[in-house]
Amino acid sequence: MKKRVIVWFRRDLRLADNPALTAALGGGFDSIVPVFIHAPDELGDWAPGGAQRVWLHFSLEALAAQLDSLGSRLIVRTGPTQETLDELIEESGASAVYWNRLYDPLTIARDKKIKKHLDDSGMETASFQSHLLYEPWTVETKQGKPYKVFTPFWKSVRDRTISAPLAAPNTMPQVWSRIGSRSLASLDLLPRIDWDKEIREAWTPGEDGAHDRLEQFLDDAIENYDNDRDRPARHGTSYLSPHLHCGEIGPRQIMHRLEEWLDEHSGKALQDHAASFRSEIGWREFAHHVLYHFPDTPEKPLDERFEAFPWSGDDEGLKRWQRGQTGIPMVDAGMRELWATGYMHNRLRMTVASFLTKNLRVAWQHGERWFWDTLVDADLANNTLGWQWATGCGADAAPFFRIFNPARQGERFDADGEYVRRWVPELAKLENRHIHEPWKAPAKALKAASIRLGTDYPEPIVDLKASRREALEAFDRIKKSD
DNA sequence: GAGCAATTCGA
């Protein structure tokens, strides 16, 4: 009797360091059926957004090509997942299903149900850790509770040993030709109008693209990480987030390769830069930890007092924010970068989130949703943590009064206005000293730069100082009403 | 460089 196993791919679209795949290859099976099941309905409100879908399309295309080159084949199906797995089991005669674990609430619930169903019908099932360095349930405070503050979380886990990543297979068993697959195109992941051009040009989804990015980061950017990662005009960050989201590379591989690289490049300064980068990977772990233990946080503030926060309900403000027409250069630059490319530099993510929630006092869930639909790296854990952090209703005791001033942010991190000029070209001719606050520029300076405020570029839709004060007052009220 | 405004977390 032939033994066959289904490897159920999800957001682990890689061959190297893929424990489910490795277990299947080492499990004495005669055949392996690699399958991806597209079932966005099962993710409720958090089905992949527009930009994510584009990424997923190309990532699946890359995985399919890799499997082809090893003599295997990616089977693509659509949900419902449980029924689809049942059909595949029937068609292939598989006796086992293996997969790698994910941690968002709806996926956990679905996977549990499917595991029980498969177990009950006599299948062998196994799930594996590959998406995170530290399983959320293995990390707790001395009181046995989940962590709510990053630093103690990170201190408690960062010295744990990380096992070596698994090698990619050199060859794989053929997939029975009778097992049919849908075409990728039929999943309808790509947009009808080609707004995704910039995404295609700027990125290479897939496992090879992910590793190239990591190498590029090590070669070019890590030596200045602490200084350059906050400067949006530079390429100072790793750009690994969308690759990590789809699991084209895993955190274990990143950490391992980093150590290997550091062994070849010594220096105290480099160690510091590497520590900062590691802690960013740590933030991703922390975000998953918090989402796992507080599964309501995509919708609800962790700090319950914020349920009563007097949001403005400013629809017009939200629209202008989305379109990059707020009249605040840094905010508009960030929002336009997002709209044009599906990506936004992290420094700007904090700045625009602070502006939306504090200065416009629009509920953070609206911004979270917009990011979800537009970001190519939209990730439920990271997006949720980021928005709650920026709002001040999240995991740490950060004071609400820590409100970003977009003009100060511009002066500090985009001093020469390069980033603003790139994304808000109508301000291109304005001198550096006015570029982050055009409303304060003298008439002469505006004229010299051919800018008519309110015509060529909007007047600020809100007064930064007054709106900051009002936000603080609103926070005072919910604090006292507790 | 202090004050924001005292709070919550976590050892």
Added chain:
DNA sequence: CGAATTGCT
């Protein structure tokens, strides 16, 4: 008890 991502006026 000390500490708390990345701030602003």
